[in-house]
Amino acid sequence: MPAFHPARPPRRQQGISLVIVLVLLVVMSVLGLAVMRSSGMQERMSANLRDRSEAFQAAETVLRVAQQDVLGNAAISDLQYGKTLAEMRAAGKPVTCATDGICDQTAATPETPVKMAAADGRSFYFIEYLGTGKGSTLQGVCETTAAISNYQCQRPMFRITAHGRSRGLSEVVLQANVVSR
Template identity: 40%
Template sequence: MKAMLPARQRGVTLVVALMLLLAVTLLGLASMRGTGMQERMSANLYDRAIAFQAAESSLREAETLLANGTAGPFDGTVSGLYAKPTPGANSFLNRWEDPAAVWASATVWWEAADADTRAKAAGVPQYLIEDLGLWPSTPDCDTVTTIAADCLKPRYRITARSAPVAGRPAVLLQTTYRP
């Protein structure tokens, strides 16, 4: 009877193990890349939310100034307050797009504990208030041929923004306000 000799090994197990290790490594790298992308997206969403809150608080502050009657005069002497545009002049340009426009800084609305984080994300919020003149105050005032003086009320356009911060999202909000 012949003695049984061990079969010659071919190393297939090593190759299979290395292929499985490579597949697991690629899967791990793909999931890490996806996680990093999700982190960046959530950070940008957070920054945009902070910028929106800053712009909205600036808008509310400007509305409060108008409601209290403490805004003015609209003659160009106060930062952020602009008079009614004159027809035919360059004043019909959107003031919020004009690089020479002087924005008024709003009160910083966040608490001291969050000041560093929020200031980096949104800066100090700013606003512009434009006097749009007198407009009819109710829909029935528009239907008559001659508008009574008591139908006309002042209107204002308020544009608020989070201050431009490099590399951060900026938010611009606008409303027409009637006190």
């Protein structure tokens, strides 16, 4: 016959498991909030990087357009023969700050550069005439003979300032000095 064991009186529960679960729940909530903030910050950083890259590409594009304006501009070809921009203008050449955007910085009162807008409507550039710089050389020596005068050692030099803007708030400014051919 089996022995009869009297029922034990129920023990009082301490409730420690409830406290542990609540602490773990709070820790997991804080961890979830930290991950959400971190991912939101990374999303903003990548958007800023994209905007800056877009602005840089726009500035670089408009800089190349301005360089082609300088290098391919037949109106400034006389600058290669030792004339200054002021002398060209006095002779009636149509190179002006307002129309061509080539502004003379060698004058007694330098001209304020005029914005030349790009096709995208957000980018623009300035072209400033800086005077003459060193031109073509042969092994580092200026090519001058009786038939070739000293003007070939001097070429017109320009500073191009290009501003590119993205669809966001980013803006990039690039500058380049160009010695014309």
